[in-house]
Amino acid sequence: MRKLSDLKPGSFFSRILLANIIVIIITLVAVSLFFFNIVERYLFSLREFEITNDAHKVSEVLQMDFQTQSYSELANTAEALSLSMDIKVRIIDSRIEESFNDVVLAIPTDEQQAEHIGFEGNEVDNVLEGNTLLKKMYGPEVQRLLVAIPVYYVPIEPEEEDPDAPQEAGEDAETAVSSTADTLLNPDGEEIGEEEILDGQELPEEPFGVITVSANLSRIDTTLGMMTRLTLYSALFATAVASVIALILSKTISQPLKAMVYSAKEMAAGNYRKKVKGPMRGDMGELTQALNKAIEETEKMVNEQKRLQVLREDLINSVSHEFRVPLTSIQGFTESLLEGYVEEEEKEKCLRLILDNALHLNQLVKDLLQLAHIEQGTTGLSVKHLWPGTVAEKAYHSILHSAQEKELALSLEIEDGLPDIVADPGRLYQILINLLENAVSYTEPGGRIRLSVSRLFDNVVYTVTDNGIGISNEDLPFIFNQFYKADKSRNRSDKGKGLGLAIVHEWVKVMGGEVSVKSHLGEGSVFRVSFPVQPDNAMEDLPEDDEPARSDKQ
Numbered sequence: 001m002r003k004l005s006d007l008k009p010g011s012f013f014s015r016i017l018l019a020n021i022i023v024i025i026i027t028l029v030a031v032s033l034f035f036f037n038i039v040e041r042y043l044f045s046l047r048e049f050e051i052t053n054d055a056h057k058v059s060e061v062l063q064m065d066f067q068t069q070s071y072s073e074l075a076n077t078a079e080a081l082s083l084s085m086d087i088k089v090r091i092i093d094s095r096i097e098e099s100f101n102d103v104v105l106a107i108p109t110d111e112q113q114a115e116h117i118g119f120e121g122n123e124v125d126n127v128l129e130g131n132t133l134l135k136k137m138y139g140p141e142v143q144r145l146l147v148a149i150p151v152y153y154v155p156i157e158p159e160e161e162d163p164d165a166p167q168e169a170g171e172d173a174e175t176a177v178s179s180t181a182d183t184l185l186n187p188d189g190e191e192i193g194e195e196e197i198l199d200g201q202e203l204p205e206e207p208f209g210v211i212t213v214s215a216n217l218s219r220i221d222t223t224l225g226m227m228t229r230l231t232l233y234s235a236l237f238a239t240a241v242a243s244v245i246a247l248i249l250s251k252t253i254s255q256p257l258k259a260m261v262y263s264a265k266e267m268a269a270g271n272y273r274k275k276v277k278g279p280m281r282g283d284m285g286e287l288t289q290a291l292n293k294a295i296e297e298t299e300k301m302v303n304e305q306k307r308l309q310v311l312r313e314d315l316i317n318s319v320s321h322e323f324r325v326p327l328t329s330i331q332g333f334t335e336s337l338l339e340g341y342v343e344e345e346e347k348e349k350c351l352r353l354i355l356d357n358a359l360h361l362n363q364l365v366k367d368l369l370q371l372a373h374i375e376q377g378t379t380g381l382s383v384k385h386l387w388p389g390t391v392a393e394k395a396y397h398s399i400l401h402s403a404q405e406k407e408l409a410l411s412l413e414i415e416d417g418l419p420d421i422v423a424d425p426g427r428l429y430q431i432l433i434n435l436l437e438n439a440v441s442y443t444e445p446g447g448r449i450r451l452s453v454s455r456l457f458d459n460v461v462y463t464v465t466d467n468g469i470g471i472s473n474e475d476l477p478f479i480f481n482q483f484y485k486a487d488k489s490r491n492r493s494d495k496g497k498g499l500g501l502a503i504v505h506e507w508v509k510v511m512g513g514e515v516s517v518k519s520h521l522g523e524g525s526v527f528r529v530s531f532p533v534q535p536d537n538a539m540e541d542l543p544e545d546d547e548p549a550r551s552d553k554q
Contacts, residue, residue: 020246021239028235028242039227043220047145048134054085055147055213066091066151066209071104078107088144090212094128104209123148127210136217143221146214150207260291267295270302326357368499381424381510385534388421388460389414392453395432399440407445410436413452421460421531427507434500435464435527442525443468459530467524476519480505504529 058081065074078089091105127133133148333350336342342350396412403410432451439449443466450465471479480501508515508529519525 016250017246020250021243024239024242024246028238032231032235036224036228036231040220040224043223044136044145047215047217047220048147051087051145051147051213051215052132052134054087054215055149055211058085058087058089058213059149059151059211062089062091062211063151063154064156066093066211067153067156069093069095075105075107078105082107086215088214090214092124092210092212094208094210119148124210128207130207133212137214143217144214145217146212148210148212151209151211152207153204256288260288263291263295267298323361326361329357330354381427383422383424383511385420385422386425388418388453388462388531391423391425391428391432392451392462395429395436396451398433399436402437402440403449406440406443408440408443409448411448411450413450413454415452415454418453418455418460419533422534423511423513423531427511431504431507431529432462432464434504435462435529438500439464439466439468439525439527442466447524455533456530458533460533461528461530463529464527465524470521470523470525471517471519472521476517479517480515 058078061081062074062077065071065077074091078091081087082089089105089107093104096104123133123135127148127150130150132150133146135146135148137144137146333342333354337347337350392412392414396410400410436449436451443449447467450463452463452465454461454463505515511531513529513531515527515529517525517527
């Protein structure tokens with residue numbers, strides 16, 4: 001569970017929790033009102049149906065007594081029905097000459113309620129036209145539902161005489177029928193004879209009265225009150241449960257976001273190792289993965305910037321040092337010549353040293369520009385398919401004089417049947433020259449240097465092997481860096497600039513080859529440059545090498 005401190009106003013967690021609770025409350029209130037309205041309408045509809053049925057039942061029971069105007073029996077029967085069905089019965093007889101609103105019978109007799117449930121306007125006339133009236137009555141003292149139905153004349157069948165009954169009984173039956181017929185009146189106030197009673201077709205079709213049944217709605221109000229309380233309790237309980245669920249869901253949503261905010265702050269502080277731990281699925285998972293990826297990329301970029309900054313500083317220091325040594329030499333010899341400190345026979349030697357240092361600076365600038373162009377991709381290549389031995393022979397003959405001056409044994413080995421490769425002859429020549437010059441520089445007099453060209457699987461491999469001073473394991477990973485010199489004891493004033501192997505590495509990479517080195521300190525070094533053999537159809541449109549010679553030289 002969240003700490004209370006996390007529920008501070010304005011926090012993302014508090015906003016989510018508050019939004020969820022508001023949505024829950026609004027939803028529960030809307031559902032409760034909708035449900036309450038449906039139940040209320042259903043209860044009223046059900047009660048209307050029940051009271052309407054009760055009114056028809058009461059009409060059927062009271063029909064004969066009402067039709068014959070037997071008010072004493074009518075009152076007794078109505079009272080019994082009222083008590084048994086918990087209703088109020090009112091009877092209006094249109095055959096009475098007084099106003100139709102006069103109540104013939106109101107059972108139970110309650111003057112106070114009778115005043116509140118009377119008809120309004122022409123409602124009685126509307127019922128006497130054959131319509132059924134359904135009316136809800138609400139007031140401070142009465143809440144009832146009233147149903148008024150019209151009452152029509154129906155034929156009265158005479159009672160059959162019992163042949164076994166005594167004569168007196170028969171006479172009483174005739175008297176009863178006669179009495180009934182004598183007391184039945186038509187709408188004009190005239191008596192209806194016995195023949196008219198027995199003949200249903202002679203009866204009037206208009207209603208002669210109205211029977212109303214009203215029932216108290218307090219039971220519905222009680223039921224609705226109970227349902228309201230039950231709904232309220234249920235809503236409170238549901239709100240509590242939903243709030244707990246909302247709290248958990250809010251925590252689930254806000255916790256990864258809080259972790260993301262923390263990681264972002266750590267990134268701003270320079271710490272890129274605080275990755276977000278969160279769900280790995282859904283939108284939140286995608287956001288988490290995207291942020292972690294951004295942290296990784298930022299960390300890589302920062303580390304690369306740091307590495308480039310170190311390299312830049314090393315480059316500046318190295319360039320400054322490389323330039324300072326020959327410039328200092330040039331400055332010193334020039335000042336000595338100007339001040340007359342140099343003897344006449346030594347002047348030529350000083351001028352030659354000045355020239356050598358100037359040429360060294362010039363070559364250094366060219367190498368730096370060449371590296372910059374290679375890295376920027378602005379140096380174009382003139383690639384063509386050529387026989388690998390051609391460039392090897394040219395490089396061998398170019399470096400042979402330097403090796404002989406240092407009393408080094410230089411040899412060339414070219415394997416028979418080599419396939420053509422795709423390369424820039426000029427850049428390949430420069431690569432081999434740099435490797436051979438590097439071998440000559442770091443091999444003591446009397447040593448051996450071998451340049452060989454062979455095929456290894458689908459590659460043509462140029463190998464430069466020497467038995468010079470070698471390279472330590474600590475220096476091997478850095479020898480292709482700019483201005484890096486494995487032999488720290490060597491004087492910086494020599495012609496080694498620390499750029500030759502860097503240029504080799506860049507040109508090999510640009511031409512799609514690979515360069516590698518194996519070396520042991522005091523045992524010599526082996527440099528290998530390999531280029532893939534291209535299929536014949538890949539070289540059909542490439543120009544041929546200008547050098548036609550293909551000789552196998554040992």
